[in-house]
Amino acid sequence: MNDRASQVIDIAIKMIREGGYHSFSFRQIAAELGIKSASIHYHFPSKEDLGVALMKRYTETFLEYLKQPANQKRPVDFYIQAFQDSLATHERACVCGILAAEAGRLPQPVLDAIADFTEQNIEWLEKALRQQCTDWSEEEVKESALSMFSALEGGITFAALLEQPAHLKQVGDWLKKLCV
Amino acid sequence: MNDRASQVIDIAIKMIREGGYHSFSFRQIAAELGIKSASIHYHFPSKEDLGVALMKRYTETFLEYLKQPANQKRPVDFYIQAFQDSLATHERACVCGILAAEAGRLPQPVLDAIADFTEQNIEWLEKALRQQCTDWSEEEVKESALSMFSALEGGITFAALLEQPAHLKQVGDWLKKLCV
DNA sequence: ATAATTATACCTATCGATAGATAGACGCAG
DNA sequence: CTGCGTCTATCTATCGATAGGTATAATTAT
Numbered sequence: 001m002n003d004r005a006s007q008v009i010d011i012a013i014k015m016i017r018e019g020g021y022h023s024f025s026f027r028q029i030a031a032e033l034g035i036k037s038a039s040i041h042y043h044f045p046s047k048e049d050l051g052v053a054l055m056k057r058y059t060e061t062f063l064e065y066l067k068q069p070a071n072q073k074r075p076v077d078f079y080i081q082a083f084q085d086s087l088a089t090h091e092r093a094c095v096c097g098i099l100a101a102e103a104g105r106l107p108q109p110v111l112d113a114i115a116d117f118t119e120q121n122i123e124w125l126e127k128a129l130r131q132q133c134t135d136w137s138e139e140e141v142k143e144s145a146l147s148m149f150s151a152l153e154g155g156i157t158f159a160a161l162l163e164q165p166a167h168l169k170q171v172g173d174w175l176k177k178l179c180v
Numbered sequence: 181m182n183d184r185a186s187q188v189i190d191i192a193i194k195m196i197r198e199g200g201y202h203s204f205s206f207r208q209i210a211a212e213l214g215i216k217s218a219s220i221h222y223h224f225p226s227k228e229d230l231g232v233a234l235m236k237r238y239t240e241t242f243l244e245y246l247k248q249p250a251n252q253k254r255p256v257d258f259y260i261q262a263f264q265d266s267l268a269t270h271e272r273a274c275v276c277g278i279l280a281a282e283a284g285r286l287p288q289p290v291l292d293a294i295a296d297f298t299e300q301n302i303e304w305l306e307k308a309l310r311q312q313c314t315d316w317s318e319e320e321v322k323e324s325a326l327s328m329f330s331a332l333e334g335g336i337t338f339a340a341l342l343e344q345p346a347h348l349k350q351v352g353d354w355l356k357k358l359c360v
Numbered sequence: 361a362t363a364a365t366t367a368t369a370c371c372t373a374t375c376g377a378t379a380g381a382t383a384g385a386c387g388c389a390g
Numbered sequence: 391c392t393g394c395g396t397c398t399a400t401c402t403a404t405c406g407a408t409a410g411g412t413a414t415a416a417t418t419a420t
Contacts, residue, residue, distance in 0.1 A: 019285025101281030105199025154334025174327040
């Protein structure tokens, strides 16, 4: 992955945060880079290819962020904080949640990449819950991981919509209370 | 609101469920009705007008549904069931959640209509929680209403994405356990 | 009661903008 | 001199929106 391709992905992700998959175009990305749209087709033959590449990078980046040492003690709290940090930085919802909402109009390979992000996040949360809530049953862990992920995705989406980071903070605090 | 305008809204809502605000066009709706796109502009001068009208109808319909007598005993459980019913019927996420994900590219009046749906839902949930969990503090009620709404919106979005209604059911069951 | 007017609901045709995508040429670095 | 990265130029398709016309129904005025 060379620099240019990486720049293209950066801008595409930024644009997806603004309004989803159908809100970024090769022309707009090219314009921002000072090149032509045909040059982007050189790096990513189709929009679908760019969509998949972008989702893979997004997943990698997010999982990499979660590896920070700060998560050692209370990993669930750290995970919740990651959502709040993302909202604070970008003032927008999670790319995965945004794309998930467009499911019916996305190419299958992109859908697969989104599902992969979801799966990996829930797995990470399950591990975190096993570590932080040692007395929980395996069933409790699995159900909670799924539910917490849903709550955070919904929370960040509506916090971004209403331009109220406090909305997500309340959801986060509420979730933290549940794992004592 | 005459028949034709109502039919237009029906189809637009159906198409939004498939892929959001930018996935329905006047032409496609017209084609499905056997008329021309210009005729839809007669009923709704701009796409923004249609978007607002559609969100208002969606909000009304949903709140009307919640008035069913079945909600008397355990209104929170009934609210959760409403999301599962919607997923079972349409096999798609909530129109409000879908549009919320596109926030950055939606006309302000449409955003306002979405925010209105959100606000009314959370208020409904607060009332339901006061009724069902009589020993909760007002702060608990408010935080829980917000969080439950977020969890259900996130849950239905990802359940639709993964084509796994069980995902939403798990979130619902998890939420029900929290209000004993 | 009849004529004139207005409203309704659609039509055809077209606009400018934008989308994703492709073909073929150019310059430059190794 | 080969090939990577970019260019120009263009294609087809679709978008929201508008102008202007038509036929029918309802309303109003004479």
